Amino acid sequence: MxxxxxxxxxxxxxxxxxxxxxxxxxxxxxxxxxxxxxxxxxxxxxxxxxxxxxxxxxxxxxxxxxxxxxxxxxxxxxxxxxxxxxxxxxxxxxxxxxxxxxxxxxxxxxxxxxxxxxxxxxxxxxxxxxxxxxxxxxxxxxxxxxxxxxxxxxxxxxxxxxxxxxxxxxxxxxxxRWEFVDQIVRSEGKYADLFRIDYRDIDADAWVEECADESTYSFRLAVESKKRFDTIVPELLRRNGISDHAVGPILMQNLSSGAFAFWEEALDRPVDKVCRANLAAYGHLGSMDMLVNLEAAATTRASGEYALLLNSSPVAAWSAGLLRRV
The missing domain is CATH 3.40.47.10 (Thiolase/Chalcone synthase)
Structure with a gap:
């Protein structure tokens, strides 16, 4: 072990x-x-x-x-x-x-x-x-x-x-490049089909990604996501003995420049500039976003520095991960 x-x-x-x-x-x-x-x-x-x-x-x-x-x-x-x-x-x-x-x-x-x-x-x-x-x-x-x-x-x-x-x-x-220190993942099934594609008996060319309720996504889920991060981020740092200011700019999924601005204000933490650069060049890449941003951030973090990775999904699920640059 x-x-x-x-x-x-x-x-x-x-x-x-x-x-x-x-x-x-x-x-x-x-x-x-x-x-x-x-x-x-x-x-x-x-x-x-x-x-x-x-x-x-x-x-x-x-x-x-x-x-x-x-x-x-x-x-x-x-x-x-x-x-x-x-x-x-x-x-x-x-x-x-x-x-x-x-x-x-x-x-x-x-x-x-x-x-x-x-x-x-x-x-x-x-x-x-x-x-x-x-x-x-x-x-x-x-x-x-x-x-x-x-x-x-x-x-x-x-x-x-x-x-x-x-x-x-x-x-x-x-x-x-990194040591995986710890991670917390949480989920909430009441949003399980907030975003969906109806595909049965429908030709693939007619598939459409739909949001069942945009106000739920834009407001209720946003509020719940903030509450989740307000809980799991301090828990993650506390149980690993890491001070709040030791993690530097956060790494997030790449959705939009507006989303970055929202989370910077909501969490009172700057988003790493590599996220905006990758958003502009690649768009949203689903789960792949976190690895693309992590690789880009490796060139800017010195040995021993920590990275805080925050990830979320409209499923809904949330994660906070703590990594240390080798």
Whole structure:
């Protein structure tokens, strides 16, 4: 059993094709107020995966992470795939499809999902628990991919979606940028289907992401999210003996410039500038946001400095993670 869990390397992978937000054809289909909102999110471009599946994207990022660590796929002890919201097939296994694609033949393999953007936080908690508790599990590969599930990238009234993938190795003693210190994940089922896609008996081209009640999302869920973070962030820092001012700018998911401004005021904490830069370049990438921001922040944090990762989902779920730069 080990107390130390290390994260890294983190690898990101994006399709070559990009689109400028102002040129997206779907914006012409939106009412004027929605179009203005989409253009004011703080997103300039997104990468587009076209015919590639989420497993295709995930495999590229996974290979990049393994190459960076000079690790053979057969050496991976566990493979955790953070699943998307629209698998290629029902009943089929996306996680073992990725396992086969990589050649991770001996890895304990499973999928982690159903918490929206917070699924990656759940996957990191599971990965860290495996490394800490199982002496035979020294290397866990966590992989997540983002591909818009419908032909519409604009998710009203929240954000605009981009495509890509990311992977991170979670190890007991491997090369790493971060030490995984602790994390708290919470959820609330009364918001379980606040955002949804009705897909049964509907052609995929007609799928639409819908918010069942925008006032609930914009007001009630926002208030509850603030209360959740006001509870779990102090708990996380207190139980690890870390002072409030020691964590620096927070890392969050990338939804919109307005969301960053809201959380900076609500939590009285600055958001790391890498989040705004990644929002502008990639749009919202679901669970992938946290890994993209974590990798970017590694270049700005000195050895020994802490990073506070706050993640949330309209499912609803919330997480607060504490990492230390190696």
């Amino acid at each position: 080990t107390d130390h869990v290390r994260l890294g390397p983190v690898a990101t992978w994006f399709p070559d094709t990009t689109a400028e937000i102002a040129t997206l054809p779907e914006l012409a289909e939106l009412p004027a107020n929605r179009r203005d909102h989409a253009l004011a999110l703080g997103i300039d471009t997104v990468h587009t995966a076209d015919a590639m599946t989420e497993v295709d994207l995930a495999a590229e990022a996974a290979r990049a992470a393994l190459d960076a660590a000079a690790l053979e796929p057969a050496a991976v002890d566990a493979l955790l795939l953070v699943t998307g919201r629209a698998p290629q097939y029902l009943l089929a296994s996306e996680a073992t499809r990725l396992q086969h694609r990589l050649g991770a033949t001996r890895a304990f393999t499973t999928a982690v999902g159903d918490l929206g953007c917070v699924s990656v936080s759940a996957a990191l908690t599971l990965a860290a628990s495996l490394v800490r508790a199982d002496p035979h599990c020294r290397t866990v590969l966590v992989v997540t991919a983002a591909k818009t599930p419908t032909r519409h990238r604009y998710r009203a009234p929240m954000t605009l979606l981009g495509d890509g993938a990311a992977a991170v190795l979670v190890t007991a003693d491997g090369p790493a």
